[in-house]
Amino acid sequence: MANSERDYYTVLGVPKTASQDEIKKAYRRLARQYHPDLHTGPRKAEMEKKFKELNSAHEALSDPETRKKYDRYGHRWQEAEAYEKARAQADAGRGAGAGGTSQEGFDFGEVFENLFGQRARGGQAGRAFAVQGEDLETDVRLTLHEVLTGVTRRITLSEPVPCATCGGAGRQRGGRPCSACLGTGGQTETKTIEVRIPAGVQDGTRVRVGGKGQAGQHGGKPGDLYLRVHVESDTVFRRQGSDIHVTLPIWPWEAALGAEVLVPTMTDPVRVKVPPGSKAEGKLRLKAKGLPTASGGHGDLFVTLQIVMPPALSEEDRKLYEQLGRHPHPDPRAELLRRAQQR
Ligand SMILES: [Zn+2]
Incomplete structure (x- = not known):
């Protein structure tokens, strides 16, 4: 017979000799533990299965009469019951002497043995079953x-x-x-x-x-x-695996001329050289300043440069920008305009 069906006494965690009251108590306790409403996620389906199994066990063992049948025939006690009725009718038929010949030689005991195997011959000795605690x-x-x-x-x-x-x-x-x-x-x-x-x-x-x-x-x-x-997400650092990303504002002249600036890390800030000629969105990589990895190392810290304008230009700043503007530079929008024309 299928091994997937667990013995009902094992399901309830009680010995075969348990009283009806012990069976009832075990059922109530486990029903509260397995109840599908108490579980979420992948555990829920597992608990629904256990809960169903528990209810089958309770159905069979809560009534002393059906419990006797279960003890004798195992999980298929309901089928066995039907056979028992058939046998009783056959016996009654023979007793009355009416058309009994067709039933002769039909050994119900053998049917039971084939159907229910070892189980029909007595089952296991009563003992308490160890039940593992729930996760x-x-x-x-x-x-x-x-x-x-x-x-x-x-x-x-x-x-x-x-x-x-x-x-x-x-x-x-x-x-x-x-x-x-x-x-x-x-x-x-x-x-x-x-x-x-x-x-x-x-x-x-x-x-x-x-x-x-x-x-x-x-x-x-x-x-x-x-x-x-x-x-939880962090307001400064963004995580990507074991790497950390941070956006670092720099002045236009720091990007153009290069500078040594303080960069925040997960621990203390560190001094970092911004190379001359740095571009907006340019990235700097600080090795091993990220999060610990499974292999015992550390991820990296990536710094994305963000070129920002001074919030208010002083008269002197303005003059310097004007001076910069008088110098010939290629049109920064030339590439954008050219691509927009391509259809
Ligand atoms: Zn109470």
Whole structure:
């Protein structure tokens, strides 16, 4: 038979000897944990599947009569039920002595054995199954400067646990709904952990923190914690992989004659030579002044030159520009006008 179908006792994380009450409690606890409304993203589909499986397990095991059938026949207990009815009718037919011959030699026991294999002959011995804890996922926002250095974050996680007052039953003695959990049988427990987020992490990365998910049951391993990293945009620096880009305003004469200027970096400003004859939008590259890379190095810092005009020209500035204007220069619009004529 298909291995993909898990044993219903395993699904519920209870031993085969569990009482009906233990089955009920396990179901309520896991239903809160798996409920598809509590999950987002790729986990949601997985949880929907688990939730469905859990409900099938509950359907079979919550009723002592169907549970007996499940214990005997396994996942196909409903089909087995139909066979049982057929056999009962056949027996009744023989008992009445009416047309019984056609049924003779038909061994229902053999049918069951073929259909349900080992399962029909008794199943496994009762024991508690180890159930691994669920993975948890949470969002973390980082500034670009935190990406540069890496950061330790305190993260508060809330996980559903059985209600401490009623032990998860949802009811008080006497049958009234539990006032602590309002009858849901659950409550939320918060825990705070410290997590180190490595330097150089990319926006959108999922960082795995092993063993920090929900606790396992019956000796099962705890789940993992996944951090979805969101890197906030910066007002000065623009990130491209492990490289950083910054726009640097310079005066026209600094571009023309060259200059030594201060350039901001992710740490302290550095002195940089703007070469004479620099063009607008020209780029300078400062090696290893970017973000840490996975291989242990650093990306680069790219400086884009932006030639700016003085906000207000003094009388002296004006005279100097006039002097510059009297010198012959090629028309800076010649290329633009020529291309505009090409159709
Ligand atoms: Zn309660």
